[in-house]
Amino acid sequence: MKIGKIEEKLLLYKIKQSDKEAFIRAYDLYVDQLYRFIYFKVGNREEAEDLCSAMFLKTWHYILENSLKDQKTLKALFYKISRNLIIDHYRKTRGRETISLDSENGVNITDEKQSPDSSFELQADLLVIQTKLPELKDEYREVIILRFINELSINEIAEILDKSKGNVRILIYRALNALKGLLSQEEKDK
């Protein structure tokens, strides 16, 4: 589900006016990509759901309590709060477990309505990511998710990460190179 820039600004304005219906509309628009972002960061379905639900509630309260004069887009705000929650989550679970995607334990994270072929292909792709993505540096993994999976623009990523557009481009380039390096290493090992 895509949304235009003007519509997003209108939505943010409405939410600033404590419009709960507008916030639910924002939930419908962004829940999938935010869940995906959190899932790839924490690697666990239940934790992703918990963090995602906590993130939406926290964002609502944050908007009510702050004027948000500097906030340009609603999407960036959701991602920023998600990042902060994930960092808190890392701190709490530090040393308890390592990040790895949980599909290897038989959990089907795909939609049940998907065809078996596409599901199989996705599972194969996921396996590659599952093994290689967690090996990447955290910031590399983050930009790959944002840019190539969630298809955010450079501007949006720059706002979320509080970096310049040039820095983001460099980061994406290095992250892709790092991932390619890991994948070619695996192919050589085979």
Next chain:
Amino acid sequence: MNDQELLKKLNSLKEIKPDSHWREEYRGILFSQISAGSSESKSNIRILWQSIVPRHLLVNLAKPVWLASLASIFILVTGIGSVYASKNSKPGDSLYIAKIISERAQFAITFDEKNKVKLGVEFATNRAKEMIQVLEDTNQATTVNNDKLEKLSQNFKKEISQVKDRLSKAAKSQVKDDESEVFGANLGKNDQRMEIAEPTALISEQVKPEVNSSQTDDKAIEPVEANATSTVEQADLASPPTSRQADQLLEEAEKLVDEKNINGAIDKLEEVNKVIDQSELGKVEGASETATSTN
């Protein structure tokens, strides 16, 4: 695996979505969680209007207007206050410059020549009064007072010479006008003279009807006998006799100032004012007389 394949595979991970059951369930939970204490939904048009026109637009627009009007009122009040406060100031006082500026401003906005002459006499009187103030001031050193007196005396003479210039210029122009009128009369163009005289008669009837009615018996015959142009000549402020009389008084005032008889000089200046006032009255009378003669 090349770049394109890698990007394609990464992009295919977009298909990963949360469990639809959880998604719908949490939607309801979230709605109930945020429902407490939130406001009603507004229409898009209302929101657009509010974003285009801020709530306190009128107040914000009025601010500069208020500030500008307050500033102009402040300037006006302080200006008028300083002019009044400077009325009795003498050279050396901080407000003396305000007095001089207000005099210049008064002079600049006066366009009538007679009023300018009157103002010149008034300013000369002011200088004379200031000289008295300086003489009465015993706090200052004698040398300082002498300097001030010298400067005031120069300013006084300057004002007097300006008044003289104005009077002589006015007299010259009046003589020229009179000559042209006499020339016209000698050619026997009585109709033209009637045209010149009639508007003046109308004005005189409006301005001083009581003078006209009370003096008609005595003066009605005289202008008929005399040359009609001579009545105008005698009556005008700037006519040569008035100018000569005023000049004489001004010269006397100058002499008195040189002799340090400043009160006497002020009296002379008052006489000059009287001469000017009388000549104005005479002008109206003269005009009414002309009107009578033409009728």
